[in-house]
Amino acid sequence: MWGSSLSTVVRPAARHQAYLGRRAYIATKPFQGAAAALALRKPIPAQEPEPELPLTEVDGRRVAVQWSSDLQSRFHHIWLRDHCRCSECFHPITKQRMLDTFSIPADIQPRAVDATGEGLVIQWASPHEHTSLYPWSWLKNNSYDPQQFAPKPDWQKPIIWDNRTIRTRTPTVEYYDVMENDDALYDWLAKIKKWGVCFVRGVPADLNSTEALARRISFIRETQYGKMWSFTSDLAHGDTAYTNIALPAHTDNTYFTDPAGLQIFHLLEHTGGTGGETLLVDGLHVAREVRRRYPRSFELLSQVPIPCHAAGDEDTFYRPDPNSGYPVLSVDASTGEVWHVRWNNNDRSVVNAVHPDLMEAWYQAIRDWNRCLTEPSAEYWVKLQPRTVVVIDNQRVMHGRAEFTGRRQLCGAYMGKDDFMSRLRVLWEKGEAGALDVHERRNVWSPGL
Incomplete structure (x- = not known):
């Protein structure tokens, strides 16, 4: 009216x-x-x-x-x-x-x-x-009274998955397609955005080819581990990833103010032993289950910050700014949807900023989170093989690893979320506008400006 x-x-x-x-x-x-x-x-x-x-x-x-x-x-x-x-x-x-x-x-x-x-x-x-x-x-x-949401590209509509969903519809692309064709590259990046994970088959089992694949997306983010890193269980860095022990599902860089957006893994070899299966869990699925079953715990997980650190190397000592850290779940204020998951219990620091009246409730909240996280229906276990790369949205999908024996060597890299999203948007623009040049396909009325 x-x-x-x-x-x-x-x-x-x-x-x-x-x-x-x-x-x-x-x-x-x-x-x-x-x-x-x-x-x-x-x-x-x-x-x-x-x-x-x-x-x-x-x-x-x-x-x-x-x-x-x-x-x-x-x-x-x-x-x-x-x-x-x-x-x-x-x-x-x-x-x-x-x-x-x-x-x-x-x-x-x-x-x-x-x-x-x-x-x-x-x-x-x-x-x-x-x-x-x-x-x-x-x-x-752009209506804000009332708020109207512009139509979204398909890749902005996440597929929230559990074990059954991803086993029957595993997102996968071919290496030579994404290296040679921008349409295939767009399909790959769109799958990463929708699923939070995508496998690339046919990648030559060496560091240089893996780096070339990563650079098809954007810049490689350099951290204390270098740009492209190659590691095995030799404790070359003070991190449990450089051991052969099992790792529970987690996201990386919880000790950074701005965690990496994407993470790339490529198993180069695993000889003389067994184990080492990779664990993947969709953080959006876990968040949805916690919200449905434990609403009070969801509220605390989205409000109470958790301090974290990386202090295994003598020449580095990382903590986020502010030192109190960030909540496990970040919620979009305009939609109410979870957009960022940040969880690594192994890297958690002393918890001393939680109000005393909330401390026991907070421990119950992370217990409820862990219960949903470790349910078999949420876990997707896969045995990585040489020539197959997995790309993970590190701000959504948690990864882990089973204990292993023998020599197991991986290489990989971190990439910024903003760089990845910029590349995806540009490829989408090209597909929408066909052969138009950049100034014609992106005008002053384009979405997002």
């Missing part, structure tokens, strides 16, 4: 209607000569009906757009002026703001509001006269 405080109805622009009338006059103007007479015998094709434009209302603070009888959006005047995308206010090449937001009067008012075929046109009266245009689709996708 229309807001009672919105009073002025603004109909489709008068100049737009005048233009339509003028076009109708030209279409019916008498023809001259024989050619005209011949043309008159031809049927005149029916014109496409003009699309119905939204109605708008204006009050002292907002412009309301009536999309349909039961859907309306409201936009504050200051928000509309701040989001002008003309070339004076928003650079068409760099896609950066040029308007000084703080020069906009807090009580700015439109002088005129017109609904046109191109979009909503607003003429501003102060502090300097200015005209802004907002495409209808852009306004609808």
